[in-house]
Amino acid sequence: MSNKSQPLITVVGAGISGLYVTYCLTELYGVPGENICIVADYLPGDQSPTGYTSPWAGGVWSCISPDDKNVMWYDRFTYENLPTLSEKLLDFYKGKDAEWLGLARRPSTELWDYQPPKAKINSLSQYLEEYKVLSKEELAKFKPEGAQFGIAFNSWNFNCPVFIVNLANFLKQKHNVRFLKQKLTHIAQAKSFANKASKTDNGTHVVFNCTGLGSKKLSGVADHNLYPTRGQVAVISAPHIAESCLRYGKDYVTYIIPRPGKVHELVLGGFLQVDNWNAQDTSKEETDDILKRTTTLLPKIGNPENLPILKIAAGLRPSRYGGPRVEKEIKEESEHLVVVHNYGASGYGYQSGLGMAFKAVSLAFDKQRPSKL
Numbered sequence: 001m002s003n004k005s006q007p008l009i010t011v012v013g014a015g016i017s018g019l020y021v022t023y024c025l026t027e028l029y030g031v032p033g034e035n036i037c038i039v040a041d042y043l044p045g046d047q048s049p050t051g052y053t054s055p056w057a058g059g060v061w062s063c064i065s066p067d068d069k070n071v072m073w074y075d076r077f078t079y080e081n082l083p084t085l086s087e088k089l090l091d092f093y094k095g096k097d098a099e100w101l102g103l104a105r106r107p108s109t110e111l112w113d114y115q116p117p118k119a120k121i122n123s124l125s126q127y128l129e130e131y132k133v134l135s136k137e138e139l140a141k142f143k144p145e146g147a148q149f150g151i152a153f154n155s156w157n158f159n160c161p162v163f164i165v166n167l168a169n170f171l172k173q174k175h176n177v178r179f180l181k182q183k184l185t186h187i188a189q190a191k192s193f194a195n196k197a198s199k200t201d202n203g204t205h206v207v208f209n210c211t212g213l214g215s216k217k218l219s220g221v222a223d224h225n226l227y228p229t230r231g232q233v234a235v236i237s238a239p240h241i242a243e244s245c246l247r248y249g250k251d252y253v254t255y256i257i258p259r260p261g262k263v264h265e266l267v268l269g270g271f272l273q274v275d276n277w278n279a280q281d282t283s284k285e286e287t288d289d290i291l292k293r294t295t296t297l298l299p300k301i302g303n304p305e306n307l308p309i310l311k312i313a314a315g316l317r318p319s320r321y322g323g324p325r326v327e328k329e330i331k332e333e334s335e336h337l338v339v340v341h342n343y344g345a346s347g348y349g350y351q352s353g354l355g356m357a358f359k360a361v362s363l364a365f366d367k368q369r370p371s372k373l
């Protein structure tokens with residue numbers, strides 16, 4: 001695309017959803033960063049237990065997402081396109097490695113106390129690297145007893161607070177994307193924030209709404225289908241654990257997620273508490289339960305009584321009845337203001353978000369989505 005044909009673009013939200021959208025725009029669609037302004041009340045490096053989910057994620061590429069067709073496609077797209085994203089960032093940050101970047105490969109084992117949906121397992125088996133279904137004997141080694149199904153594969157692990165800073169700096173320094181700290185009360189206000197470096201303007205303004213739970217209150221969107229799913233985690237120091245392990249029950253999920261990086265953080269969880277907005281407080285009872293479940297599942301973590309705890313924290317997943325909203329809306333009759341919504345990634349924004357972002361950008365430019373780039 002030549003610069004002349006470019007619209008002005010405002011991305012509202014600087015969590016992983018907004019950053020993935022901006023990555024797709026600049027790196028996959030060739031939109032000049034000078035045309036893009038990211039506006040958000042919290043930016044990478046900031047923290048807010050209730051207003052900014054992305055720094056709180058584990059984060060791992062896992063089987064936690066539902067078997068909804070769209071989400072399965074988003075997961076697959078993200079898994080298959082993370083190698084390119086990682087290469088591009090490491091090529092930019094010369095001399096740095098995956099551990100520094102906060103995006104690295106780790107083996108993962110996932111177990112279910114029930115038979116997971118066939119469609120989901122069929123889909124995963126087609127693209128996960130080093131995919132293997134566990135035998136009955138292998139399942140029986142895990143405690144508590146009762147795991148019905150399990151797989152092992154090569155996954156992606158994020159050091160979420162570090163990775164979003166590195167992705168944001170890449171967009172800023174390589175592409176000249178403008179970042180602005182500002183809270184909007186109405187989505188239409190997005191139009192007044194443009195990148196001042198922009199040299200072209202074809203008369204159209206495209207707004208990507210990547211505000212996560214913020215879309216519940218933001219006027220012009222006010223999506224009542226959004227709700228928080230609270231999760232509490234214990235972060236410990238564990239240089240001896242370099243693998244993820246997750247276990248799904250009918251009413252619980254237990255997860256063990258090593259974060260890339262020198263600090264060797266191990267994130268232990270978790271909880272999926274629907275419609276619980278309290279991320280400011282954490283509970284000792286929940287911490288004890290997390291430590292008990294995770295050390296039972298993977299005893300080599302250590303004795304739950306004396307683990308080196310670095311942090312206890314809680315975050316709010318931006319969940320949505322009906323699944324994530326990736327949808328184009330023409331806001332002005334003249335069609336000169338286009339809003340593309342991209343939010344509601346619940347507990348899978350890092351692992352589905354690149355696929356969601358690619359679809360959102362495709363919708364903006366009326367391009368068909370390819371199955372793989």
Ligand SMILES: Cc1cc2nc3c(=O)[nH]c(=O)nc-3n(C[C@H](O)[C@H](O)[C@H](O)COP(=O)(O)OP(=O)(O)OC[C@H]3O[C@@H](n4cnc5c(N)ncnc54)[C@H](O)[C@@H]3O)c2cc1C
Binds near residue numbers: 042346347351
């Ligand atoms: C405990 C926990 C563990 C998790 N583990 C994983 C995992 O292992 N793997 C995984 O893939 N996902 C995981 N997740 C989910 C993941 O964190 C989310 O899906 C993801 O962070 C959502 O990102 P987002 O960009 O959509 O929203 P957010 O990160 O919340 O970003 C929203 C952005 O919009 C801005 N905003 C909102 N309203 C306004 C407004 N009115 N005006 C201006 N700006 C506004 C905010 O400031 C922010 O910049 C986990 C989540 C939790 C809580």
